[in-house]
Amino acid sequence: MELPGLLSVLIGTLGLLGTCVAGIIPRVSFSMGTPGRSLGKFNGSDISNTTTLLLSDDGQTLFVGARDSVLALNVSKDDVIVMSKLDWSPSEVAMKDCSMKGKEKADCHNFIRVLQFLNSTHIYACGTFAYSPRCAYIKSEPFFLLTTPSGRTEEGRGRCPYDPYQRNSAITVDGELYTATVADYMGNRPVISRYLSQGAHIDLKLDDTLGWLEDPTFISSSFVPSDEKIYFFFSELGREYDFIEKFTVSRIAQVCTSDVGGQRTLQRRWTTFAKAQLLCKSDNELPYNIIQDIVTLLPPDGTPVDDTLFFGIFTSQWSVNSGRSAVCAFRLGDIKDVFAGNYKVLNRDTLRWSTRVQEKVANPGECGLHNASDNTLRFVKENFLADDSVHPVGRRLTMVSPDQHYSHLAAQRVQASNGQNYTVLFLLTESGYLHKAVLLRNGMHIIEEVQVFQQPQPVKNILLSISKGVVFVGLSDGVLRVPTSNCSYYRSCPQCVLARDPFCAWDRLNKECALAISIQDKAGQDVDSGNVQEACASPMMPRSRFVPIKGNTDSYSPGELVSVSLNEVVQLQCPEASRLAKRHWEGPSSSLSPDVYLELEDGSLRFLLTPDTEGQYFCISTENNFQQNLAVYQVTEKSSPTQKATSPAVTPTRPQSRSLPPTTRAGTRRQLTPPLMVPKPIEPEPTTLPGQTRATTRHVSRNFTFWAEPAGESKDEETLLLKQGKTYLQELVVVSVLLASSVVVLLTTALYSVRQRCRKRTMPQASSLRRESDRSSECDPLQVGQSPRSNGKRNGLAAPNGQGNGAVCNVTPKGSNGHLPNTPI
Known part of the structure; x- marks a missing residue:
């Protein structure tokens, strides 16, 4: 991307990029152990970190690089896996030395990170070997490890990483090993090298010149035979964007297999190395700049090799795209055009990149430069970064997932029943699901998702076997085999067609959903539209009132x-x-x-x-x-009326509320009996047959039964x-009114009693009382409820007969004993 273009993107869209990305939902989801999706798994108590996978050409044997061992799994049968095992672990001395260097003991084992065929009979394997990489030859048949006469293996520095968590890439071409890894204990010297050279070839590595590699993370590599080039995919710091600190970019680099280095300049160094940026982005959006995985999809037979596609998973370092994964497809022809264009040049004094304006002396990355002059090789040495970037096919993203973080993928081209080719992707999520998706004209359709592991897995890998029709998933504790098709799951023609799976079609003769390639007669299938009416053979009945x-x-x-x-x-x-x-x-x-x-x-x-x-x-x-x-x-x-259950613990005269039958929801219900209620005996829970649906009912009664629901x-x-008008509002109002009335009466009585006691304490003397008694026309408001005959009154309380309501006037005051105040009895 040009500098002004990136600046405009950063300034104009950094805060406005919250683009609404519609979630792509898998049509069908299978959890682990679901009968509808059969999986095969191989594991063992002494086997772990089975993450490096290599499949034989005939698809019958899967070689697995694990911790302290190399496995050979016979996968020729669908129902059983036979294992052969080679132990290859570090000595106790090597383990102790690794621990003394400050490494965790769990990381000091031998983790197999390189597993490649050298020829039809031998395999080349390299492992971390307690942070001291070693390599060895393995004979595939019979399966055993080859060592030197002294019993030692080869030095693995530059071929395999020291750290088991350091990513690397390796590929063999004509018995020669091409690797991309780090060549030192600290992981600060990235190298792209060739080893095991044969004939006129010599071992080569990348020059340590400043700027060739900037703290890269190697992902994958691919060989294109027609061009005699090997492409490496990785991410690194983009030093050309000096206005952003630690800006990560995705790269594609190339070398020619015919390269033998320069005669004087670039001796034993690559003369054909060049790199360019992979730009996974749409217009006016920030790029998904961190590559996670990438695979090669060869073109159909009879089409140009330039139509080879590279499908990659990308994430973003920008918070606005946090948690999202994007899938981009890059065409080989576009990659070749970028490498054939202009290149940037690095000013050694200012360490700033610029586009070269002077005359081009040579085409960097062109094969056959090993015989070029020193002037040409110096030009190639300084011009290795392509000026243009590789844009995805159609300059748009193949897919964006807002809620899934993909880590690995595999790609396959499938021919449907109508002869059209479709691209099917198998995407592994970090949450433990394998998504099977098909690319359509109007976007991506996720056919299904299959759960492949439950616990988080630190390192994993997937490998597609087209001949076997399975996807092998390398987990931390074993290898999982997932069939690429699941046609038998769909029981009817509409379900088979609606799946829009290019593998599956409806067999009208046998009335089953089967592999499209196995159906002789015209098959019912519509991958693009999923039109049931046209794809299904028999005329579709109008919607019936029967199932x-x-x-x-x-x-x-x-x-x-x-x-x-x-x-x-x-x-x-x-x-x-x-x-x-x-x-x-x-x-x-x-x-x-x-x-x-x-x-x-x-x-x-x-x-x-x-x-x-x-x-x-x-x-x-x-x-x-x-x-x-x-x-x-x-x-x-x-x-018929419901039969009431009898129990010694239940009082026959007390009605009990009916318990709720179990439903098809997950979880159990617990009945909580409130105080002063007789518990109802627990009825046995009826069972439900598979596929049977239960109706949930509840009987509403006047009793209150509490449920944990x-x-x-x-x-x-x-x-x-x-909604049905079945409420107890009227009863609630009546009870509330009665309760309020009772509370008012009690409060009034209590207040009256307190007032009378206070009045006695402040009672005036007899003379005063006599003067007050002369006021026969006045009433004492505190004498409410008294009557002239209330001689039985005590302490201001009314007589037991309850007579005497209202205010009483002209009443001769008496003491608490019923006589006049201060008058002896």
Whole structure:
């Protein structure tokens, strides 16, 4: 990317890049152990870090580089894996020396990081070997390790990393090893080298000249035979962008296999090394600049080699794209055009890059420069960074995932039943799922996701075997085998077509979903549009009020009978055929009023059974403009009264609320009996057959039973009661009024008693009382409730007979003993 262009992107879109990226949802999801997706796994108690994979040409043997061992797995059979094992571990002395250098003991083992075929009979393997890399030859048949007569192996420095967590790349061409790794203990000397050279070739490595490699992380490498070039993919610091500190860029570098170095300049050094930037971005957006993995997809037969595609996974160092992964595809022809263009030059004095304006002396990266003059080689030595960047195909992203972080991928070209080729990607997420996606004209469609591991895996790898039709996943504790197709999972023609899987098509003769290449007659398949009406052979019936019985598309059932009592809550479950489909319910009145029915997020339906809600209910799925019935229920009222359970712990005269039958939701319910209530005996939980849907009912009574329910369930039921008018509002108002009246009476009595006691304490003398008694026309407000005959009054309290209401006037005051004040009895 040009400097002004990047500046404009950074300034203009850094704060406005929050582009709305629609989530790409897998159509079907299989958790680990699901019967619908069979997986095969090989593991052992003494086997770990099985992350380096190598498949034989015939696809019958999978060689695995693990910790302290190399494995040979016979994968010729689908139901069994036979293992041969070679132990290759460091000595106790080497382990002790590694620990003394400050390394963790767990990292001082021999982690196999290079595993490549040298020829049809031998394999070349290299391991970290307690932070002292070693390499050895392995004979593939019979399987054993070759060493020197002294029992030692070869030095592995520059061929294998020291650190088991350091990424590297290796590839063999004509028995020669091309590697990209670090050549020192500290990991500060990155090198791209050739070893095991034969004939006129000599071992080469990259010159240590400043700027050739800037703290790279090597990812992958690929060989293009027609060009005799090897391409290396890595990410490094982009020093040409000096206005940003530590700006990471993705690179592609090339060397020619015919290179033998210069005669005087660049002796034993690459003369054909050149690199360019891989720009995974769309217009007016920040780039996804950190490459995670990249694979090569060869073009179809009969097409130019320049149509070779490189699919890569990229992440971003910008916080605005944090957590996202992008997939970009780069065409070989575009890469060659960039390397054939202009190059930047580095000013050694200012360490600033600029575009060369003087005459081009040579074309950097061109094969055959080893015989060039010293002047030409010096030009090549200083001009190795291409001025232009490699843009993705169509200058757009193949896919952006806003919620998945992909780490590895594999690619395959599949021919559909109509003869058209489709690209299928297998993407491994860091959360433990393998996504199978197909590239369509209008974007990417994720056919399914399969869970391949549950615990986080620090190092992993995947390898595609087209001949076996499987994807091998190298985990930390074993190797997993995932079939690339799962056609038998789809039981009907609509489901087979809606999957839009180029591997699968509907076999009209055998009435099954099978591999498209195995179907002789015209197959039912529509990968681009998923049009069921046109792809399925028989005329599609209009939406029926019946649901097909599982496994038999010619038989129909009127639906499952659900019999409950009146005014009970009914819950009808609806299975999920696809995560891309929308489900809705239809009942006796076709459309269901939201005032009466609740459609929950899991697709189930809740309502109270009344005479108006009896009838037949249908759960209908709509996907890609095609509708089908997923479940049918016939809801009726029970004909016989519910039998009451008897128990010695339950008082017969005390009615008990009916317990709620179990539902199909995960989790258990616990009944909590409040104080002063007799607990109801726990009824045995009925079992549910596979594929059977249970109806949830609840009997509403005047007793209160408390349940520990899933969140939102009680609220939904209360809402249903309100919708049907089944409330206790009137009873609640009456009880509240009575309670308030009682509280008022008690408070009034208490206040009156307190007031009387205070009055006695402040009672005036007899003379004063006599003067007050003369006021016969006045009333004493404190004498409320007294009567002339209230001689039985004590301490201001009314007589037991309860007589005497209202204010009493002209009453002769008396003491607490019933006589006049200060008058002896």
